[in-house]
Amino acid sequence: MEMIYLDNAATTRVDDAVALAVNEVFLESYGNASSLHDVGQEAKRHLEGSREKIAAYFGCEPKEITFTSGGTESNNLAIRGLAKANPEKKHIVTSVIEHPCVLDTCKDLESEGYEVDYLKVDEQGIVSLDEVREKVRDDTLVVSVMHVNNEIGTLQPVEEIGIICRKKGVYFHTDNVQGFLKEDLALASIDLMSISGHKVQAPKGVGILYIRNGVKIKPILTGGGQENNLRSGTENVPGAVGLAAAIDVDFKIDEVRYSRDKIIEGLMKISGTRINGSLTHRVYNNINVSFYGIEGEALMLMLNEMGIFVSTGSACASTKLKESYVLKALDVDEMYIHGSIRLSLGVDVIGKEDYIVGKVSEAVEKLREMSPFKLPLEELGVGGSELGEGKIKGVAREVEDE
């Protein structure tokens, strides 16, 4: 059976060249980068070389790059570290569709007396700049808005948000875990940015927090004082080398984007289908699709049996038994929220678009046969091969535009 991995937003396979580079460090440059002897200094050279390469990619200074254990730690360090260093500021602005590691960090700070404003998103899954302007105050510690949403792939206008914040003298942080190496982002208006290795074919357990020179921040991990005293703990040299090596990976972005659009076009021919989130402001490899009258976990499992690996944000797959807060924020009808799956594509999808659409159609049909909900298409005015054109809140129309 052919296996197709469509869960690259969850994690990715480490690239061959990246794995070789990491392995060499494991075997040959295993020293502790803080040791002063030659073995340690050899490791240190790898660490600093990686830092320089990443800094060159972003056009920033190497000392503005702090290595961490990944996206979750970077986001925690950004928000909690700013809070520790700027205790007089007790207000935070973030969005309702942030990753849980930002949302729960904000909630935690709320319990410590911080006030948090959560920016809404529109039906396309995008925050409004006007709302950012309204919410930012003199005592705002940080505005934290993600670049690319992990569930629906929508792109937020983070550069513009950064400009608003800069004008008001407020720090701006962006979680760029899903956008790094995929979608361009200029750092000019950004103060802090989180990145993770394993989303870009580097190993798990390594990430970065970019911290612009002059930002007042304190560490949340204390100890040996590594990473310029901002992140104690023995440096993960293999991880850093892997992250830097990922910059050279060819993600075939244009080809995969073309495949994505072809798959979306195919899926839209299934009746009662809805693509969630903007199609024009969307990361190149994300498809978040809902099917009326069926449940996402069952669909995911059925596709799993067919060798197609997707993920679901639906209630039944999560341990929290809650519907997707992201789709809810987009005001998606509950019959569609539960029937959603996410396909996040990699290069192996190229040329297999029809096969994937065929398998998804087959699984949807099977589950619909079991469902007591038949398609009241005319009532709903959505979906369907003949009903697809422009009927789903502008989504089909956007397909034509692309």
Next chain:
Amino acid sequence: MDAVVMGNVDYNKNVMEHFRNPRNMGELEDADAEATVGNPSCGDVMKIMIKVKDDVIVDIKFQTMGCAAAIATSSMATELAKSKTLEEAEKISNKDVSLALGELPPIKEHCSNLAADALRKAIEVYRKKTA
């Protein structure tokens, strides 16, 4: 593969078998009674249809929108109820269904194991109709 693991949710072979090949799935054309339980906002809705002759369930079908556990419990509940008298069938509990499947992931016990409720409700409807 013994179990499919998803987050903290893993299904045993029996559950997966009933998910792959659900028994008594579909519509019962000349049903004597039917009942639906669950709520689309929870993601699980089960409909049970029964045909009754001389107080015995001679045919039973289900339709379910829901996760693998919801589909497997619907399938098992209909298997347990088939050919039973109404009195026997209404004693079938959600727990009986999950035991017959050999245990469900704990997180699925509440939200997805409703088929016995639907069955009892269908029997109630039938009794009211024929009373």
